[in-house]
Amino acid sequence: MREERSDMSEDDDGGGEEKDSWAPGLGVAGKSRGAPDPLPPPLCDQVLENVIENVLQFLSSRRDRNAASLVCRSWYRAEAQTRRELFIGNCYAVSPRRAIDRFRCVRSLVLKGKPRFADFGLVPVGWGAHFSPWASAMAAGYPWLEKICLKRMSVTDDDLSLLALSFPFFKGLTLICCDGFSTAGLAVFAEKCRHLRLLDLIEDYFEEEEYEVVDWISKFPQTTTSLETLGFDCLLSAVNFEALEALIARSPALRQLRVNHHVTVDQLRRLMVLAPQLTHLGTGSFRSPEEGEGMEHEAHLVSAFAASRSLVSLSGFREVAPQFLPAIYPVCSNITFLNFSFAEITAEELKPVIRHCHNLQNFWVLDTVRDEGLQAVAATCKDLRELRVFPLDATEDSEGFVSDVGLTAISDGCRKLQSILYFCQRMTNKAVLTMSKNCQELVVFRLCIMGRHLPDHHTGEPMDEGFGAIVMNCKKLTRLAVSGLLTDKAFGYIGKYGKSIRTLSVAFAGNSDMGLRYVLEGCPKLQKLEIRDSPFGDAALLSGIHHYYNMRFLWMSSCKLSHRGCEDVARRLPHLVVEVIRDRPEADDEAVEKLYMYRSLVGRRNDAPPFVKIL
Amino acid sequence: MSEGTKEPDGGEEKVVLKTHDGQEFTVDMATANQSGTLKNLLSEVGSSSNNPQVIPLPSSITSRVLGKVVEYCQRHAAGGGRRGGMQALEQFDEELVELDKDMLLDVTYAAAFLDVPRLLDLTSQAVADAIKNMSVEEVRHYFGVVSDFTEEEEKVIRSECPWAFE
Structure with missing residues (x-):
């Protein structure tokens, strides 16, 4: 599976200003002399609570709300009663019961499951992150629930039908990188959710035999629907096209539609004619x-594209025939998001398209466009905020079509860049340094040099200085992924300068325990740390003992950990769940192949499969 | 600032709002009715132009605070039909909440107490904007609130928030 293509946004940290002290003077009842005083004393609890609740309704970020809940008891109560959107970053960090007991009126839930390295096949099948216990708890606790977004969860058909039957006002379901369900579950869901506005399947891949595939599109209510978003571009099976056409024809509110690779260009045209909005x-x-x-x-x-005046986002192009690309020219100047990450096109084919895309802010592309294609992007897309360059062939000894040349061009042309994901084989420190100077707005920098331990291809030096420059110069950086030949020096830089880093991904890097130690001791905001194939052992692990309760999780696979070291951490931090995953029976007992640890309010989970040992 | 003390124009019903610090604000019924609290009260006691009802207000609503509330209510009683339509009204709202912290909070409490829903929304939004990105301690400081959690309670919630809900 490819790198995730649909990150959920996360709000950034930010410091608040110091405010002057305020003496309320409102706790005393005012008594007027002479005249009748029909008004009760102000700031009785009811007024105060009214104010708190009113202020809270304008406070949407979960960090702000969490801070508000800690102010005092009345704030805690008001916040708990008014929180409509609940975010749970790890389904094993808290029990459904506890979440429901605290927040009684939730309308929208975001729940995340497996560790992110599941996207690279590193988390064995059957590991966990089952949605079922959450589904049943919420069916009882949140009858008014309207929206659910699940990421890397295991969702069964029964869960889908429970959702459809339990929540009379249910409006939206988003499943990102989820598994365990099938078209049969979708069929029940489509049939029973009468008020559905959003069904978005993103990167959910499941195989079905042809006889198992259920015609779920036909199951939507036959009346006019409220659908606003329908996305199934990851679905491997074909849908009933006539039913899809009819569904779209009776969905006047539809704004977002993402169909899968079975839909041909002529069918697409027919759909567009039905939904020019x-x-x-x-x-x-x-x-x-x-x-x-x-x-x-x-x-x-x-003519179909020319009539679709409202389009701002284009994706798909799963098996693109370049001869059809000129059709999208009329909408290019309006679009802000273009996803060509499945489109195997050349620079020559990209150039006439990108030339029209002056307003592009997010661009995802396959490396088949080569450095030349990226140069064309840099020349036109001055407003670009996010660039993702995916590899056609993600194996470590692949050719790699883009290099330092493309990266330099982008950093030169796209000064507003905030986020980059870049897969390549040939990179130089100079190119990375240039980007760190040109693109100081960078919040996310993920450079993936696919070959193991590849140095700067001009100088033969490690890539230490390049990544060092990124953490030094890009003060807003919260997410970093490093790769290539890296010594402990690179981690020294990260520990010294990466003060706002929240997420760090490391693969095939470092040369001793010191590397990891620099990071764990130096990055105070580190929340998520994932490491694979790096020479970090028990001493490195133990150097972070002071910080693990501040982190959401730590993943380490194919490093140099021992059971003894992991047990030591588990013993010293009782609220940390330390999972050792053994999915290779031949592995010896003392070496730890995969470690996944996270803080939890509920302690060890009771659904761990036999290959997971919780210390 | 309009003080709401203009002369009655032709027998219209009036009401006098009297603050603890002795200032009187004479307003017409349309203005007073912007406040749910006053509206309820007046529906019981009534008022007239030659003998207007005097309503004393609690000490927390100073004349300066009441002046703001009255200014809002008068402007909104007139609606968007006056002085340049809805756009001007929106601009008026925007400028009205450009207040220092103490004043903003006092007007917010007054809006809640007097039940002026749209003014409460307006000031609450401004307060919410002000406390965005603040730490717990900063929010407490801003509102002048002292925590009444026990040490144990606070410890539990302190871990619960980032551990589970962030």
């Missing part, structure tokens, strides 16, 4: 199955 479109295959009929389709497609 779309703002977000996932195109499906963007090719025609019949050879030679291209020209006719092309003309129709051009």
Whole structure:
């Protein structure tokens, strides 16, 4: 599976200003002389609570709300009663019961499950993150629940039908990188959720035999629907196209539609004609199955796009036939998000498209466009905020079509860049240094040099100085992924300068325990740390003992940990759940292949499979 | 600032709001009715133009604070039909809450007490904007609130928030 393509946004930390002290003077009842005093004393509890609740309704970020809940008892009560959106970053950190007991009126839930390295196949199948206990607890506790977003959770068909039957006002379901369900579950869900506005399947891949596939699209209510978003671009099975057409025809509120690769370019055109109001479109295959009929389709497609004046986001292009690309020219100047990460196109094919995309803010692309394609992006997209360059071939000895040349061009042309993910083979410290100077707004810097231990390909030096420059110069950086040949020196820089880093990913890097120690001792805001194939052992692990209660999780696989070291951490930090994952029976007992540890209010989970040992 | 003390124009019902510090604000019924609390009260006791009801206000609502509330109520009683329509009204709202912290909080409490829902929303939004990104201690300081959690309670919630809900 590829790197995640749909990060959920997270609000940033930020310091508050110091305020002057305030003496309320409002606790005393005012008594007026002479005249009747029909008004009760002000600031009785009711007024105060009214004010708190009113202020809280304008406080949406969970960090602000968490701070508010700690002010005093009345704030705690008011905040708990008025929190409508609940975010739980690790489904094993708290029990559903405890969450529901505290927050009684939640309308929208975000729940995350497996560690992120599951995206790279590092978390064995059957590890956990089952949605079922949450689904049943919420069915009882939150009858008014309207929205659920699950990320890396295991969701069964029964869970889907429970959702559909338990929440009469249910409006939206987003499943990101989830598994365990099938089209049968989708069918029940579509049929029973009468007020559904949003169904978005993102990066959920499940195989079904042809006879198992259920025609779920036909199951939506036959009346006019409230659908605003329908996304199923990851779905491996084909949907009933006539039913899809009919569904779209009776969904006047639809704004976002993402279809899968089974939908041909001519079918896409038919859908677009039915829904010219779309703002977000996932195109499906963007090719025609019949050879030679291209020209006719092309003309129709051009007019369909020309009529879709509201489009701001385009994705899909799963099997793109470049001859159809000119059809999107009319909408290019309006679009802010373009996802070509499945489109195997060349620089020559990209250039005429990108030339029209002056307002692009988010661009995802495959490395087949080479450095030349990125140069074209840099020349046009002056407003670019996010760039992701994915590899056609993600293996470590792949050729790698983009390099330091493309990165330098981007950093030169796109000065507003805030987030970059860049897969490549050839990189230089100089290029990374240039980016650190040119793009000081960077919040996310993820450079993935796919070959192991690859140095600066000009100088042969480690990549230490490049990453050092990033943490030194980009003060807003909260997320960093490092790669290439890196010595402990790079981690020294990260520990010294990476004061706002919250998420750090490390692969094949460092040369001793000191590397990890620099990070754990130096990065006070570190929340999420994931490391694979690096020479960090027990001493490195123990150097973070002071910080683990501040972190959401630590993942370490194929490092140099021993059971004894992990047990030591578990003993010293009783509220930390220390999981040792043994999915290779031949592995010896003392070495720890995979460690996943996280703080938890409930302690060890009771659904761990046999290959997970909780220390 | 309009003080709401203009002369009655032709027998219209009036009401006098009297603050603890002795200032009187004479307002018409449309203005008074912007406040749910006053509206309820007046529906019981009534008022007239030649013998207006005097309503004393609690000490926390000083004349300066009441002046703001009255200014808001008068402007909104007139609605968007006056002085440049809705756009001007929105601008008026925006400028009205450009207040120092103490004043902003006092007006917020007054809006809650007098039940002026839209003014309460307006000031609450401004307060929420002010406390965004603040630490717990900073929020306490801002509101002048002293924590009444026991040490044990605070410890539990302190770990619960970041551990589970962040």
